[in-house]
Amino acid sequence: MRELAISLNTEASEPLYEQIYSYIKHDIQKGQLLPGERLPSSRSLSASLEVSRSTVELAYEQLISEGYLESVPWKGYYVCRIEGLYSLDTGCRPVRSRQEKEQVPWKYDLTPNGIDLEHFPYDVWRKLTRNVLLDDRKELFQQGDPRGEWELREAISRYLHQARGVICRPEQVILGAGNDYLLMLLAAILGRKHLVAMESPTYKHAYRVFEQLGFLLTAVPVDSRGMQVDMLAASGADIAYVMPSHQYPLGIVMPIKRRLELLKWASEKQGRYLIEDDYDSEFRYKGKPIPALQGADRDDRVIYIGTFSKSIAPAIRISYLVLPDSLLAQAEEALCRFSSTVSRIDQMVLNHFIRDGYYERHLNRMRRIYGRKHDIFLERLKELSGIIKITGENAGVHLLAEFRNGVSEKEAIARAEEQKIRVYPLSEYRTETAEGQKCKAAVLLGYATLTEQELSEAADLLIRAWGTAKT
Amino acid sequence: MRELAISLNTEASEPLYEQIYSYIKHDIQKGQLLPGERLPSSRSLSASLEVSRSTVELAYEQLISEGYLESVPWKGYYVCRIEGLYSLDTGCRPVRSRQEKEQVPWKYDLTPNGIDLEHFPYDVWRKLTRNVLLDDRKELFQQGDPRGEWELREAISRYLHQARGVICRPEQVILGAGNDYLLMLLAAILGRKHLVAMESPTYKHAYRVFEQLGFLLTAVPVDSRGMQVDMLAASGADIAYVMPSHQYPLGIVMPIKRRLELLKWASEKQGRYLIEDDYDSEFRYKGKPIPALQGADRDDRVIYIGTFSKSIAPAIRISYLVLPDSLLAQAEEALCRFSSTVSRIDQMVLNHFIRDGYYERHLNRMRRIYGRKHDIFLERLKELSGIIKITGENAGVHLLAEFRNGVSEKEAIARAEEQKIRVYPLSEYRTETAEGQKCKAAVLLGYATLTEQELSEAADLLIRAWGTAKT
DNA sequence: GGGTATTTGTCCGTATGTATG
């Protein structure tokens, strides 16, 4: 029994029962009340509208006689199924189909953003969810710490230390629903009066969010080792957003020397900060694991951002910020104005997921799986070695294919599309302020979502698309 | 087996094994590696560090001889339990206890923000969660619509229409993790260059969030019918944030006439908007249900905000925004820069919770429960009728007790504290810009979290605290 | 799983105001 919010006018000449009648009739005609739906009982509606029951009954009676309602004794009044109304209903549908626009029938979509969800330990997650819901119950549904559950932040700080060399205490960890939200928090913590330097090309999404948040932005070109620190210094920026462990989209792993230069830049002047986005550091195939920039920071200048969206699932919207001590006080003040955005249930489930060792096992497993996909894909693409140059292959879940035969990015994508393969243009990741720069013809090839079999086939199709000389 | 992110310096004079050794020792001393924890096997660590196994073994050997590690043959290396270290560990604890500050042993806490979680249908929620995790699986863990799941938005729009008279289509509904986040989105949609008028007193939290987001703010006094529209017009504001169905903290229900005045104000000039916060409209004990302001809006001037934090549980961080059509285009543009912040699992569970009728049943049940608590509390407090005047008792889950015997707010709270009852000062809700205004001596009494028995006792204690003449 | 309190549509008696003759 739903409550109907009808506003009655006792003084109007129109009788009360008729006002009720026409309101409900209108709703049924507009599809707001669906066939089969139950109406409030005459008692409850009369109580909530503060009218007599017979008034409501009169209205219902009328609707029954007109075929809109039917009454089921001892059960309630229900909306009838009326044929003529269905056309009205379907008239509303097209709005929804906006979601399913541009239906190119891709055979394989090499998106660099997807992840492998085939091998997610669904059963474990369900089991943990069940346990969490059984054990904590009432406490779990109460408001929690705005920075996130202490236990989870502790688990994350320990994990970050051991896997990424991040040096932090749980107090420095702040959880949020996704990177976007954390960047908003950062805007609140740092204030908006900053010039933020971003790598060019960079993670466009973060760029847009910064823009939206009112930051001033500047693009600093990257060379083969990452952001060029001299140009960063020249830009006048006081905050630099970098992805040292696996630059997106280029896949550059920043060597130690450049990292130290960055840290030096940050320390040189009061108020400078580095934002280290460590978005897919979990996956790495070659070379030593380079610990996070944050771990080498001696002057409290690095703000570390990580996420579980890549390593677990995009729908688990839990990201984390590790703040330097120098920002903790400001964060405290800014945060008391916000409540935690992360589902507490998800937090607790994730907490157990990490603590019980499932996260490590999952990571190890995914490393193996992505590693195999990586190897297979790379191996098959070797056939194109004269035509494309693969870079960024040491980590992450995508490759960068640069064309050395003069084929333009646009043509490369068109040729792939002919084979029903979707690849992603590098040019998309250029930032607006760096529009003038030259941009090499290259595409991104994500291999996370496809199976090994599919990757092999996708590679074949790419060879067919790009293997011939320039048309 | 965790991965250790040790950064080795092959060129340094310090031998490799010693670098490994001191890193791990450091970790154990700092409590980052806990007693009993297993270290990576010598094989895996040597592989990931790209050093020889004997180098790792040498480091482990050293640690074993110093008592930090123990080796369990054919199983692994484990961190030893060392007595001296516990003191270090506990030395870190006090930081955490910050959460449990100001430990006044309250007997009853009449917080106006709490809700009754005793009667939440945990089993239903668990069952639905289980079904959702079983049915949707892979799809559920993928990234969803940034505005929220279509099905849930559809269910919400239908509910809002029927229960609150809100006129909207699912496209207008945007889900977000809590009101704070939605207000941030609004800032992105509307831009920050606005003067926002808030009721005085108002919901302080929202005030702070607006402030943080960079809005200019002004306070408009309320009379017994809500925000005074003439003063609003005089303030020069172009956005007004109002709570017509149950003003917080005063509990005023805005009569239709005032609502129409507000709508008229909004329509008078291009670019004006009303933000209607309908935070606890679900609970109402007297008088007709007045439909939401939004339903009476003919000029697309009302932005409606609602939440499930009050009606279901604070931990279910799902709130919703209903945007007028005039803002949809701007929202589309702003939103594409953000991802949804709401756990997709929670969204699906809530969707089923609403669709299967559990939400209505729960609301009906809570209405009954709160209604009984409301009646009992009010009845018992009648003994104080000469001393305090109760207002705001027609809706919501808190009352406002105004002192008519000259007792100051401060003293009233102190006297309640003597009886170990926590009540909340009305003065807390005044906004900064309205500091000069006179503020009546009054306190907020929330009755949601206490049982009927407890409420009766709490009322007794309040009578003891306030029943005597002014000391 | 079973008993009870609550809720349900239905039926009916009543009151008030208005129109009709």
Next chain:
DNA sequence: TCATACATACGGACAAATACC
């Protein structure tokens, strides 16, 4: 002016069905 009929609105009683404990 009075009687009658009708429209509108209110609330109590009944038995079946359901929800809750």
